Amino acid sequence: MRVATWNINSINARLDRLLAWLEAARPDVVCLQELKCATADVPADALAAAGYQIAAHGEGRWNGVAVLSRIGLADVTRGLEGQPAFGETVEARAIGARCGPVRVWSVYVPNGRDVADAHYPYKLAFLASLKATAAAEAAGGPFAVLGDFNICPTDDDLWDAEAWSGTTHVTGAERAALADVESVGLADVFPRALKHAWPFTFWDYRNLDFPKNRGMRIDLALANPALTGAVADAYVDREARKGKGASDHAPLVLDLDL
DNA sequence: ATGCCGAAGTTACTTCGA
Numbered sequence: 524m525r526v527a528t529w530n531i532n533s534i535n536a537r538l539d540r541l542l543a544w545l546e547a548a549r550p551d552v553v554c555l556q557e558l559k560c561a562t563a564d565v566p567a568d569a570l571a572a573a574g575y576q577i578a579a580h581g582e583g584r585w586n587g588v589a590v591l592s593r594i595g596l597a598d599v600t601r602g603l604e605g606q607p608a609f610g611e612t613v614e615a616r617a618i619g620a621r622c623g624p625v626r627v628w629s630v631y632v633p634n635g636r637d638v639a640d641a642h643y644p645y646k647l648a649f650l651a652s653l654k655a656t657a658a659a660e661a662a663g664g665p666f667a668v669l670g671d672f673n674i675c676p677t678d679d680d681l682w683d684a685e686a687w688s689g690t691t692h693v694t695g696a697e698r699a700a701l702a703d704v705e706s707v708g709l710a711d712v713f714p715r716a717l718k719h720a721w722p723f724t725f726w727d728y729r730n731l732d733f734p735k736n737r738g739m740r741i742d743l744a745l746a747n748p749a750l751t752g753a754v755a756d757a758y759v760d761r762e763a764r765k766g767k768g769a770s771d772h773a774p775l776v777l778d779l780d781l
Numbered sequence: 782a783t784g785c786c787g788a789a790g791t792t793a794c795t796t797c798g799a
Contacts, residue, residue, distance in 0.1 A: 532787080532788075532798090533787090533788055533789080535788095536787085536788060536789085557788095557798090558785090559788065559789070560789090569789095573792070582788090583790090584788085584789050584790060584796090584797090585789090585797075585798095588792090634797085634798060634799060635799085636797090636798090636799090673798095673799070675799095687799090690799085691799075692799060718783095725799070726783095727786075727798085727799070728785090728786035728787060728798095729787095730785065730786090731783085731784055731785050732785095732786095733782095733783055733784080734782085734783045734784055734785090736783090739799070742797075761783090762783095764782050764783080765782095766783080768787095769783095771786080771787080771798080771799090779796050
């Protein structure tokens with residue numbers, strides 16, 4: 524089976540792209556982030572016509588996560604156990620579901636903005652609640668947390684570590700929080716790059732970053748042994764980042780012997 | 782060629798992203 528994660532950067536603005544990619548790649552399960560619409564506004568009918576059920580947790584202008592499946596969709600959970608609020612709002616950043624033999628969470632970890640900004644400790648608190656949720660589910664059958672973590676696990680995971688030193692996405696505290704999530708028994712499934720030396724998953728729209736391969740590997744699949752043991756292939760589909768109307772993220776795809 | 786940012790809410794400009 525094929526499981527993917529993709530920060531779609533608006534599911535409605537990107538609907539034609541998404542449908543074309545589903546048709547071409549035929550994933551069984553897709554974790555989506557940055558829907559940028561309310562739950563009621565997801566294009567469920569168009570996805571159903573393409574053979575996919577959707578469980579969405581939307582919010583409006585920002586955030587929003589979903590799980591698409593063509594192999595069944597059950598036990599949907601919206602939000603993490605103990606997920607912190609920002610201000611008054613518990614944002615739409617996590618949704619869990621069971622799809623056939625796998626249990627997945629689709630997560631959109633807060634950006635953090637700046638280490639001096641209130642969004643930075645919020646990001647770390649979100650990761651702590653993610654650890655608690657993952658700990659409760661990691662034992663047993665195939666399980667993974669997939670999504671946009673907004674963290675480069677190592678300095679190799681961004682195009683210019685020196686230029687980004689001291690900024691969010693690369694701090695020791697963020698990397699330690701990510702390692703803490705993994706400590707419950709999850710491993711970072713490292714994908715193949717289809718071109719260039721490293722499998723970046725995000726390239727900013729600005730400054731020709733994609734053509735110049737100024738990217739970051741921030742979209743991750745953290746999987747338990749029952750899932751990592753079934754990985755036949757993993758890659759970043761950078762073809763989906765090309766051309767007019769692309770998301771600024773590319774899908775991370777896992778092929779599993781399940 | 783991969784090509785100089787884009788989405789959404791609101792209505793010409795603002796906020797956000799990494």
